[in-house]
Amino acid sequence: MDTYAISEDSVALLLPENVEPDVGRTVRLLLRMAGFAPWARVEAELFRLNGASLLLARPAPPRTKRLCGHGPRLNRRS
Numbered sequence: 256m257d258t259y260a261i262s263e264d265s266v267a268l269l270l271p272e273n274v275e276p277d278v279g280r281t282v283r284l285l286l287r288m289a290g291f292a293p294w295a296r297v298e299a300e301l302f303r304l305n306g307a308s309l310l311l312a313r314p315a316p317p318r319t320k321r322l323c324g325h326g327p328r329l330n331r332r333s
Contacts, residue, residue: 261289268310275301275308282312 258269266282278301283293296315301308 259285261285261291263291264313266310266312268312270308270310272306272308276310278310278312281310 257271260267266285268276268281268285270276278299279297282297282299286293294314297312298315299310299312301310303309
């Protein structure tokens with residue numbers, strides 16, 4: 256049995272086995288099960304300890320909120 260906590264702005268899922276879930280699909284499914292609208296983009300972290308996996312997810316902020324530093328963003332595409 257999986258243990259989970261779901262809110263409008265976060266998802267936590269504890270899996271008893273050391274599995275690697277499809278994060279996007281899993282988070283969308285859990286949000287729909289709880290009656291929330293799925294997020295456009297997801298930020299997630301997966302932790303493993305003693306054969307269990309903990310997935311923590313939240314909606315990804317808009318790109319303008321993800322910028323680091325005070326300088327202009329570099330275009331790395333060549």
